Amino acid sequence: MFSRVYAIIIKEILAIWRDKKSRAVLIIPPLIQLFVFAFAATLDVKNVSIAILNRDMGKASFELIQRFKGAPTFNHVRYLEGVNEIAPTIDQQQAVMVIHIDEQFSRNLYAGKEATLQLILDGRKSNSAQIVQGYALTLIDQFSRDFAHEQGFPVQPTMLIGRNWYNPNLLYYWFNVPNLCGVLTMLVCLIVTALSVARERELGTFDQLLVSPVQPFEILLGKTIPAIIISLIEGTIIIVAAIFFFQIPFTGSLLLLYLSLFVFICSIVGVGLFLSALCKTQQQAILGSFVFMSPAILLSGYATPIENMPPWLQTVDLINPLRYFLVIVKGIFLKDMPAHLVFANTWPMALIAAFTLTGANWFFRRKLE
Amino acid sequence: MTDKGGLRRVKALIIKEFFQIIRDPSSILISILLPLVLLFLYGFGVSLDLNHLRLGLVLEENTVDAVSFAESLSNSPFFEVRRGSDRRELEDLILAGKIRGIVVVPSYFSAFKKRQDNIAPIQVIADGSEPNTAAFVQNYVLGAWGKWLLQEKINQNLRGLPLVSVQPRFWYNEELVSRNFLVPGSLAIIMTLIGTLLTALVVAREWERGTMEALMATPVRIYELLIGKLIPYFLLGMFSMTMCVMVAVFIYSVPLRGSFWLLGLVSSAFLFTATLLGLLISTLSRNQFVAAQASIVTGFLPAFILSGFIFEISSMPLPIQFVTYVIPARYFVSCLQTLFLVGNVWPLVLSNTMYILTFGLILLVITAYNTVKRLD
Numbered sequence: 001m002f003s004r005v006y007a008i009i010i011k012e013i014l015a016i017w018r019d020k021k022s023r024a025v026l027i028i029p030p031l032i033q034l035f036v037f038a039f040a041a042t043l044d045v046k047n048v049s050i051a052i053l054n055r056d057m058g059k060a061s062f063e064l065i066q067r068f069k070g071a072p073t074f075n076h077v078r079y080l081e082g083v084n085e086i087a088p089t090i091d092q093q094q095a096v097m098v099i100h101i102d103e104q105f106s107r108n109l110y111a112g113k114e115a116t117l118q119l120i121l122d123g124r125k126s127n128s129a130q131i132v133q134g135y136a137l138t139l140i141d142q143f144s145r146d147f148a149h150e151q152g153f154p155v156q157p158t159m160l161i162g163r164n165w166y167n168p169n170l171l172y173y174w175f176n177v178p179n180l181c182g183v184l185t186m187l188v189c190l191i192v193t194a195l196s197v198a199r200e201r202e203l204g205t206f207d208q209l210l211v212s213p214v215q216p217f218e219i220l221l222g223k224t225i226p227a228i229i230i231s232l233i234e235g236t237i238i239i240v241a242a243i244f245f246f247q248i249p250f251t252g253s254l255l256l257l258y259l260s261l262f263v264f265i266c267s268i269v270g271v272g273l274f275l276s277a278l279c280k281t282q283q284q285a286i287l288g289s290f291v292f293m294s295p296a297i298l299l300s301g302y303a304t305p306i307e308n309m310p311p312w313l314q315t316v317d318l319i320n321p322l323r324y325f326l327v328i329v330k331g332i333f334l335k336d337m338p339a340h341l342v343f344a345n346t347w348p349m350a351l352i353a354a355f356t357l358t359g360a361n362w363f364f365r366r367k368l369e
Numbered sequence: 370m371t372d373k374g375g376l377r378r379v380k381a382l383i384i385k386e387f388f389q390i391i392r393d394p395s396s397i398l399i400s401i402l403l404p405l406v407l408l409f410l411y412g413f414g415v416s417l418d419l420n421h422l423r424l425g426l427v428l429e430e431n432t433v434d435a436v437s438f439a440e441s442l443s444n445s446p447f448f449e450v451r452r453g454s455d456r457r458e459l460e461d462l463i464l465a466g467k468i469r470g471i472v473v474v475p476s477y478f479s480a481f482k483k484r485q486d487n488i489a490p491i492q493v494i495a496d497g498s499e500p501n502t503a504a505f506v507q508n509y510v511l512g513a514w515g516k517w518l519l520q521e522k523i524n525q526n527l528r529g530l531p532l533v534s535v536q537p538r539f540w541y542n543e544e545l546v547s548r549n550f551l552v553p554g555s556l557a558i559i560m561t562l563i564g565t566l567l568t569a570l571v572v573a574r575e576w577e578r579g580t581m582e583a584l585m586a587t588p589v590r591i592y593e594l595l596i597g598k599l600i601p602y603f604l605l606g607m608f609s610m611t612m613c614v615m616v617a618v619f620i621y622s623v624p625l626r627g628s629f630w631l632l633g634l635v636s637s638a639f640l641f642t643a644t645l646l647g648l649l650i651s652t653l654s655r656n657q658f659v660a661a662q663a664s665i666v667t668g669f670l671p672a673f674i675l676s677g678f679i680f681e682i683s684s685m686p687l688p689i690q691f692v693t694y695v696i697p698a699r700y701f702v703s704c705l706q707t708l709f710l711v712g713n714v715w716p717l718v719l720s721n722t723m724y725i726l727t728f729g730l731i732l733l734v735i736t737a738y739n740t741v742k743r744l745d
Contacts, residue, residue, distance in 0.1 A: 043501040044684040091714045117535050123542025124706045127417040128681050134508035144533045157482045158489045162507045167497030299414045308416040334498045341465050
């Protein structure tokens with residue numbers, strides 16, 4: 001039995017490697033996606049355009065504006081002439097935020113009274129607008145403290161000190177690249193398995209396999225193992241790129257990462273073989289993988305946090321293997337995640353793998369007999 | 370041949386194409402089921418609204434000040450606060466991703482607060498492995514702290530108040546619901562899928578099967594053939610678009626503040642471009658597998674990542690920012706978000722529509738040129 005499975009494995013790997021097109025599909029798109037996604041798919045807020053309407057003639061407002069101009073986040077500052085310019089500036093997306101300083105600003109400040117400041121933000125982009133607002137509030141708070149200090153006014157007695165663990169400067173690609181390790185490995189793994197049987201069916205070589213002395217279970221094994229090997233290689237390439245090219249800190253255990261990667265890949269291979277057994281043509285297999293992949297990625301916590309979803313959808317999402325692996329891969333890269341937490345996220349994937357692989361096996365037998 | 374003959378031929382082609390669409394389950398799947406599934410995912414699954422930010426809270430002292438601050442955090446609707454007796458106890462939770470941050474009020478908080486020469490610190494630790502959530506943890510705690518200060522000011526005439534009071538206003542999306550801009554933006558992705566992927570797959574199949582060459586042997590002219598392919602998929606796309614707008618407005622209650630007809634106009638410009646991209650891909654590849662890959666790489670992925678729909682274009686590296694200028698979806702997303710949330714901002718909508726149409730015309734010329742060559 002072993003020699004027969006071995007022969008199928010060799011045949012599978014050669015079939016994928018010899019075909020120029022499928023070889024290219026395995027190597028080039030994932031690498032391009034890794035590099036483009038890592039830098040482009042960012043919720044970072046940088047190079048923000050803001051506009052300032054300053055109706056105050058005093059020194060204080062001038063100093064505040066200088067601080068905004070000096071802040072690295074805001075690199076385009078426009079000056080408005082009147083209140084009637086605010087609406088068009090926001091409407092036409094020329095600025096995300098307009099700072100409106102009124103006539104009394106400096107006078108109130110020097111008198112030790114409260115001065116008001118209006119921030120108008122573009123709600124069309126509520127996420128970046130809120131982050132821009134956060135930057136502005138911190139800057140204004142600092143200004144207000146320094147001003148009070150200079151003028152000898154009593155200083156506010158409390159202060160917030162913000163720290164970010166695991167990623168002190170909140171670099172978005174530190175989050176992105178480990179996540180992509182999961183997403184892209186899944187993509188490759190799914191395409192390899194989903195297309196492998198569909199292609200044989202289309203070419204008619206599947207019937208040849210059936211008349212050979214191999215058992216259905218051996219065919220399944222022969223399809224599973226190459227997919228696991230190829231996906232592990234793909235994952236390794238991305239991990240190496242993450243550590244050496246992107247210089248993402250790797251704080252955890254490599255062994256634990258590979259263990260969970262293996263379980264994760266098994267669960268995806270099961271899904272791929274399932275699709276494979278259902279689809280008659282390659283086109284159906286492509287569409288099928290797309291239909292599985294879109295929700296799996298969108299609901300994995302990669303695009304947006306899982307806790308933002310409605311509770312019932314979070315329950316449905318428990319069957320999504322990618323969500324568990326993303327917790328592990330980020331944890332091992334950035335947080336030095338201890339073994340018990342890794343296992344807490346690995347066993348659900350093992351359960352999913354057991355389910356999808358037996359399911360695929362059952363489907364296969366039914367199709368064959 | 371008269372114009373009348375041309376019209377008749379185009380009509381015949383359109384009817385043929387319509388039958389093909391109706392009879393093929395995969396085109397129904399892509400044009401009706403897939404948009405609904407995607408709209409569902411973008412409406413419910415993808416959300417940037419952190420309504421229940423899970424926070425850990427450590428009070429190292431039990432003074433009046435510390436307790437009143439803790440209460441203002443716990444009472445805030447934005448947080449789900451979990452108390453811990455010391456930082457180490459909560460560390461496991463932050464490691465597991467069960468909480469997104471820890472707020473620590475140190476043991477010397479009230480002592481420092483009473484003294485003139487020291488500032489009493491409150492530490493906010495956020496889980497940086499999720500940078501966007503971490504920024505929100507910091508912002509929301511800052512907001513809650515500001516409210517607490519104001520409360521303190523009313524309760525006891527506190528020394529040294531914040532001198533500048535800031536009044537933020539979020540225009541067009543006052544409640545800050547991310548669905549309000551994600552759902553309109555996702556329409557651009559769905560339109561790209563229908564216009565580009567569906568057209569590319571179907572026409573590539575025609576090349577694969579050789580029926581395209583059969584068509585070319587008939588007296589049909591090249592531009593008639595193009596029109597005959599464009600119109601049915603264009604209409605199918607507009608049908609999908611109308612369906613999606615209905616779902617967005619009536620089910621997701623996204624406001625539609627601009628004109629419905631202007632939205633229709635902009636969408637037809639975009640769909641025209643997307644369909645032409647699909648035609649061009651299929652003409653060049655003539656193979657379903659390559660056509661599917663190419664339309665995902667040139668249509669779907671750029672519409673998703675480089676259009677500014679979720680990810681801010683200004684935060685991308687400069688070379689990638691330049692690339693976004695040639696992505697029609699970028700202009701469409703900006704129009705969609707504006708028409709839904711702001712209203713008819715004519716200068717923005719018109720200039721963006723001009724860009725989209727320009728791409729469409731360029732694609733039209735390239736497609737026509739390539740199809741003519743194949744006839745030789």
